[in-house]
Amino acid sequence: MPFRVATEGGEARPSLVLVNSAVAAPDDADALADVDTAAAWFDAVASALPPGELGDDLGVDAESLDALRQVRGAVRQILLDRPRASSLAVVNRYDTESAPSWGLDLDGRGELQVRRRLWGPGVESWLGTVAADCIDLVRSGGRDRITTCATPTCQVVLVPEHHRRRYCSPACAHRTRQSRYQQGRATRS
Ligand SMILES: [Zn+2]
Incomplete structure (x- = not known):
């Protein structure tokens, strides 16, 4: 199952990879919907990391799925919402x-x-890495620059590395440019 797991750029920050898991499965579905989907998604996340970063035990069971969901909720609230003490x-x-x-x-x-x-x-x-990254995003001011991909139908969140970088991926940038071009042609004809 192909997952959308960023390996480079501003949305590759571990805390945003976890937040974006909500739309990372095919058809923008939740990669943490069930244990099997979450296990396949976590494999994809782990294989994008340097070897040895997470050890060999990459299994996802019901308990670790609960942990993934709990930390995702907390990180999402801290980075994109008004944080509560329980999330901190x-x-x-x-x-x-x-x-x-x-x-x-x-x-x-x-x-x-x-x-x-x-x-x-x-x-x-990995959740420890996510937590450290979330704290770093707040500390460095990156939290204030978090934005949603500029493609209207895309819900991926990212920290733009450059002022001009507004898309989560080259594919999204291309899709949006193409639909603008087609709209332009339609209004001219
Ligand atoms: Zn996008």
Whole structure:
């Protein structure tokens, strides 16, 4: 099942990837509608990340689906709405307890290594990353620049990296330019 999972640009921020999961399944359906759909979507999210970022345990069960939905609701409210204390508590807790960090290690020959330290399985550590990213969006002022894709039928939210970047994807920009062109032709003829 092809999911829309941004791998680059301003909508690739983990917190927005989670918010955009609401329209990431085919026909703009919710990628967190059920366990099977969520598992396939999370596979797509994980495979867009560098190897080792989330460990090997990428399974989604009923409990981790609940967690994904809970954090999505909290992040959505914080970034796009008037936040409530309960949402802040969810994000702060995942940031503190689950966000992956870097640690130092020695390999078999005593050489210094930097290694990803994961606090929990795939979904949980990714939600930690999401929480940290959500806090960073508020701290950096990125929250104030969040906007919806300029294609009227598209509900993907993004942080434009440049003032001119208003579309979530080249495909959306192309579609909108083409329909403007066709409208222009229709009014001229
Ligand atoms: Zn779009």
